[in-house]
Amino acid sequence: MGMQPGLYEIRGRTTQDASARSTHNDTRTTPWIHLLDVEVLNNAPVIGDVTFSNTTLERSQEAVLTLDITDSEASDDLSVLDVQVFYFDKDNDEWASGFFSEVNFNEVSGLFEIDLIPPSDLKVGKYDLKIEVTDSDGEVATLTQDKIFTIINSPPIVQQLTSPPLEYYEQDNSSFWLNVSGDDFDGEIFRYEWRSDRQGTLPCTESECELDPQDLLPGVHEIRVYAEDEDG
Numbered sequence: 001m002g003m004q005p006g007l008y009e010i011r012g013r014t015t016q017d018a019s020a021r022s023t024h025n026d027t028r029t030t031p032w033i034h035l036l037d038v039e040v041l042n043n044a045p046v047i048g049d050v051t052f053s054n055t056t057l058e059r060s061q062e063a064v065l066t067l068d069i070t071d072s073e074a075s076d077d078l079s080v081l082d083v084q085v086f087y088f089d090k091d092n093d094e095w096a097s098g099f100f101s102e103v104n105f106n107e108v109s110g111l112f113e114i115d116l117i118p119p120s121d122l123k124v125g126k127y128d129l130k131i132e133v134t135d136s137d138g139e140v141a142t143l144t145q146d147k148i149f150t151i152i153n154s155p156p157i158v159q160q161l162t163s164p165p166l167e168y169y170e171q172d173n174s175s176f177w178l179n180v181s182g183d184d185f186d187g188e189i190f191r192y193e194w195r196s197d198r199q200g201t202l203p204c205t206e207s208e209c210e211l212d213p214q215d216l217l218p219g220v221h222e223i224r225v226y227a228e229d230e231d232g
Contacts (some may be wrong), residue, residue: 005042005137010035019226020224045071045081045133059118059186062137063218065100067112080136081103083112088128095130118151120186124231126150156184156227175212182207184186189227197222 011052012035035170048068067083074080083103086095099122126147127229131142159181169176182189194202194209198221202209209225 006039008038008196011040013054016161042135042137042139043072044139045069045074045135045141047131047133047141048132050129050148051144051145052149055148056150056152057116058152060120060123060154061185064115065114066109067103067114067131068110068188069112069133071133074135079109079114081105081112082134084132084134085114085131086132090123090125090127094153119156121168122151124151137195143225148179153229154184156182156189156229158182160217160228169216171185171216171218172215173213175210177208177210179208180225184227184229187227187229189229192226193226193228195224195226196199197224 011032013032014030016030026092046069048070049066050064050068053064065085067085069078069081071078071081084097085100085103086097087100088094089096089098099116099118099164104113105111106113127149129145129148132142134139162179162181165178166176178194180192182192189207192207192209194204196202196216196220198217202211202223204210
């Protein structure tokens, strides 16, 4: 429908052909009279499916949010819609766009796509989401979903040994070092724990571990290294 939203007054008048009853070829037209008022309303956009690539998100890890939005008055070009996405910031008690990218309309899928990377200092927990869509007539559609996604701690990762160990160590030899590297995407590694399958926890709490063969039981040791960040 091509009419703009608003209040319209419908008027009418009649025209009478007088030639049927008279020898004069003239017509009679009545004045315009008010018939009724009609209000034309705008069809607001409709927000459909809201889909996260993963509803449980690690901090500092990428994810994608897709939105299925329709508008009967802009079905030929949905890109004219202004789409805004917010999460509820618990620290400041307000809605914020924060870590959401600009909204991109995918012409192939017909969906709106948003990239997001939760910052490393974002509190863990469940978060509310709000979507606002404004059409070309200024009509706004809003959808709020409570606790729709969850932020979790990104666990630290222990990499491989920085240098390969020897095949064996004799107990009368001097001490030796085992060194690993580690990463924590959303913070810092607080401590390391080294464990032997034969001897239990070893006396090392850093990424570099000095071991004395005399303190180790004879035999083959399978050593595992664990990292702990500030979130435990």
